[in-house]
Amino acid sequence: MRVTVHLPGLLRADAGGAAHIPVEVSDGTGLGGVLDELTTRHPGLDRRIRDEQGRLRRYVNVFVNGDECRAIGGLAATVPEGADVRLLPSVAGG
Amino acid sequence: MTYLLVIGTRKGLFTARSEDRRTWRVEGPHRLDAADYASMSSVYAVGINPHSGRVLAGAESSHFGPSVWYSDDQGATWHEPDTAPIAFPEDTDASFTRAWQFAFGDDADTVYAGVEPHALFRSSDGGRSFDLVRALWDHPHHDDWFPGAGGGAIHTILPGLLAAGQRAPDAMTVAMSTGGVYQTRDDGRSWNPANRGISAGFLPDEEPEYGQCVHKVAAAPDGVMFAQNHHGVYRSADPAGQGWTAVEKGLPTDFGFAMVAHPGRSTSVLNFPVVSQEVHLPPDNRLAVYRTDDAGDSWRPYVDGLPQDAYFGIVLRDGACTDGADVPGFYFGTRTGDVFAATDDEGTWHQVAAHLPDVLCVRATEV
Numbered sequence: 001m002r003v004t005v006h007l008p009g010l011l012r013a014d015a016g017g018a019a020h021i022p023v024e025v026s027d028g029t030g031l032g033g034v035l036d037e038l039t040t041r042h043p044g045l046d047r048r049i050r051d052e053q054g055r056l057r058r059y060v061n062v063f064v065n066g067d068e069c070r071a072i073g074g075l076a077a078t079v080p081e082g083a084d085v086r087l088l089p090s091v092a093g094g
Numbered sequence: 095m096t097y098l099l100v101i102g103t104r105k106g107l108f109t110a111r112s113e114d115r116r117t118w119r120v121e122g123p124h125r126l127d128a129a130d131y132a133s134m135s136s137v138y139a140v141g142i143n144p145h146s147g148r149v150l151a152g153a154e155s156s157h158f159g160p161s162v163w164y165s166d167d168q169g170a171t172w173h174e175p176d177t178a179p180i181a182f183p184e185d186t187d188a189s190f191t192r193a194w195q196f197a198f199g200d201d202a203d204t205v206y207a208g209v210e211p212h213a214l215f216r217s218s219d220g221g222r223s224f225d226l227v228r229a230l231w232d233h234p235h236h237d238d239w240f241p242g243a244g245g246g247a248i249h250t251i252l253p254g255l256l257a258a259g260q261r262a263p264d265a266m267t268v269a270m271s272t273g274g275v276y277q278t279r280d281d282g283r284s285w286n287p288a289n290r291g292i293s294a295g296f297l298p299d300e301e302p303e304y305g306q307c308v309h310k311v312a313a314a315p316d317g318v319m320f321a322q323n324h325h326g327v328y329r330s331a332d333p334a335g336q337g338w339t340a341v342e343k344g345l346p347t348d349f350g351f352a353m354v355a356h357p358g359r360s361t362s363v364l365n366f367p368v369v370s371q372e373v374h375l376p377p378d379n380r381l382a383v384y385r386t387d388d389a390g391d392s393w394r395p396y397v398d399g400l401p402q403d404a405y406f407g408i409v410l411r412d413g414a415c416t417d418g419a420d421v422p423g424f425y426f427g428t429r430t431g432d433v434f435a436a437t438d439d440e441g442t443w444h445q446v447a448a449h450l451p452d453v454l455c456v457r458a459t460e461v
Contacts, residue, residue, distance in 0.1 A: 010131045010158070044176065048158040051189035052181035059157045089131075089157040 001027050001081040005038050007045075008088055014044035025079075031064060032075035034085055049087065059090040097417055098168055098461045099425055100149055101433060102137030104452035107151050109169040115423045115437050118446040126163045126172045131155050139412065141196025142459045143205065143220065150205070150221045152193025160192045162207070164221055168461060175222045180207060180215050183226060188213070195412065196221070197251035200263060208248030212239045212270050216282070227282045230268070235287065235304050239273035242307050242324065247271065249411055250311045258317040258331035267311065267319070267333070274306035275321070275333055290337030293326050310411045312353040316360040320390065322353045322411075324371060329390045341390025346377040351411035352426065356438070357418040361389040364396065364424060366409035374408055381405035383426065383443075399436065399443035406430060412455035419460050427453025 005021045012019055023037050032054070039046035049060050054075075056062065062069040063086040069077045079085065097115055101108040106123025126132040132155055139152035149169055154160040162179040163172045182188040188211055195208035205217040207224055213231050215224035230236075240246060250269035254261045256277055264281040267288070274289040287304035294306045307324035314320065321328040321338065325348050328338035342348040347367045356362035365384045369375050376382060385396035407430030414426035427433040431450035434443040435458075 010129045013128050047161070047178045047181075051159060052178060053184065053187060053189050055189065057157065057159055092156060 001025060001029070003034055003079055003081075003083045003085055005034070006084060006086040010089060011045060011048055011087065014048060015042040023085075027081070029079060030073075030075065031062065031069055031077040031079050031085070034079050035062075035075070059092045061088050061090050062086070063088065095419075096461050097419075097423060097458060098142070099417075099433070099435070099446060099456060099458040100140045100142065100151075100169060101427055101447070101450065101453060102140045102151065102153075102412075102455040103427075103431070103450050104136050104454060105134050106451065107133075107137045107140070107153070107169070108447065108450060110433070110446050112435075112446075115435050116444045118435070118444075120447045121169075124169055124172060126151070126153060127174065131158055132161070132163070132174070136192075136454065138454050139193040139195055139207075140455050140457045141198065141205070141221075142457050143198050143202060144418075144459070145198065145202035146220065147459075147461065148202075148220060150196050152196065152207070154192040160190055162193060162221060162224075177223070179217075179222060180209060180224045182213070186226070186231065191245065192247075194247040194249045195251050197253055199253050204253075206251045206253060206266075208251050208268065208270075210245045210247035211241075212236065212246050212248055212273060214248050214251065214268060214282070229283050230276065230278075230285050233276075233285055235273070238305060239270060242271040244271065244411075246273075248273075250308070252311065252313050252319075255313055255317055255319075257333065257335065260317060260332075267313075269308040269311045269321070271309060271324070272305055272307040274304045274308050275311065276304075277334055286334065288333035288337075290333075291330070291340075292321065292323055292328055292338050295325055309351045310353045312355040312363060314355045314360040314363070314389075315358060318360060318389065320353050320355060320363045322350050322365065323348075325349050327353075327365065327390070341386075344386075344391075344393035345384055346382070350409075352409045352414040354414045354416055354424060354426075357416050357422050358420070359387075362387045363390065364414065365393065366414060366426065368408050375406055376408060379404045379406060381407070381428070381432075396436075396441070397443070398441060400434065401432075407432065410454055413453050415456050415458055417458035417460060423458060425456050425458050427456050429453065 108122030135153035327342035407428030
């Protein structure tokens with residue numbers, strides 16, 4: 001199946017400047033698998049999104065078709081065919 | 095001669111340059127990355143390699159995590175390794191939070207990083223990649239080390255040092271909050287606590303073998319060590335043997351974070367008092383440095399040139415340093431964004447910068 005990952009401006013330099021990245025994964029792949037495929041193609045992105053143990057960074061939000069992933073299973077969240085996966089830095093800081 | 099001062103703040107990295115150490119040209123925040131999220135990161139650790147001149151900066155983006163950047167042109171341009179320079183092995187289940195300290199070995203390639211959570215990493219390529227010093231991570235005491243208010247980290251690394259007159263390439267002294275002082279004599283393969291005499295008023299046993307919240311250890315040229323503890327200021331010529339002796343008499347308080355040893359005179363040390371563990375403010379709401387010239391037997395205010403009005407910014411544990419010059423310069427920055435410099439021959443503080451973000455760390459050198 002094919003999904004589209006949308007990157008915030010802050011992370012595009014780690015993906016060759018791309019804002020929207022189509023990702024091909026096998027049917028049934030969860031969000032973690034989508035991120036695995038994304039970061040295999042763009043390794044510099046991985047450490048921005050996840051720590052070295054594979055845990056999503058606290059202030060990185062990932063929305064799957066508009067649902068923040070932590071509310072739908074985290075990295076195990078189901079990702080439907082054609083989904084929009086949107087990475088956004090959370091509202092934080094000062 | 096030009097002097098370079100590198101200033102890590104809560105929001106970015108600054109540098110200052112001076113020929114006379116009285117007037118300074120301040121630049122920053124420097125661009126660490128093209129997108130600028132790292133440029134606004136908190137810079138908790140900076141280090142200047144004495145062999146190569148490479149400047150290391152350990153910065154933590156609250157959104158996108160920590161990393162280490164390096165500059166080979168005195169801070170003009172910065173580079174981040176393609177792969178994470180510091181990362182915990184998978185089996186530790188630990189995640190690198192931030193670098194707290196860089197220290198340098200006997201050659202340009204050997205660099206140490208003290209990090210949060212409590213761990214020591216070692217680089218053999220000048221700081222582009224680091225490996226966990228496994229024996230300290232696996233130490234049987236590790237489960238008992240816990241974070242202080244600032245986090246749990248190794249914040250002091252003294253390569254080659256065991257005691258006064260005892261320097262060896264395979265030796266090292268480290269300190270951590272909490273946990274205390276540990277030493278190795280075999281290149282990091284085994285570690286032993288060296289805290290006898292240091293108090294831990296927050297534990298049921300007030301003088302435990304380990305577990306103290308040592309805030310910083312500074313080493314004099316002769317190897318005598320001076321420790322600012324979580325209440326208590328100490329001196330030791332042999333931490334693993336005779337232990338530590340209290341030397342806070344003459345200071346306005348026994349609490350604080352930073353200690354700086356004179357690079358050429360073994361009896362001179364600077365201290366930066368803070369009211370108490372409950373009140374993180376300067377005593378009497380006045381910015382003051384204290385200095386001993388008799389190895390802690392007595393202390394005097396070292397304040398000429400500092401603001402005389404009410405002041406509320408303290409100096410954090412790596413917010414003070416020396417440039418190590420023959421006529422040394424001393425430097426410190428405060429949590430209210432002021433940075434000051436004084437040379438040992440003049441003894442008067444001059445303002446380097448004002449109104450910066452909270453100063454977390456400073457390092458200086460002749461260039």
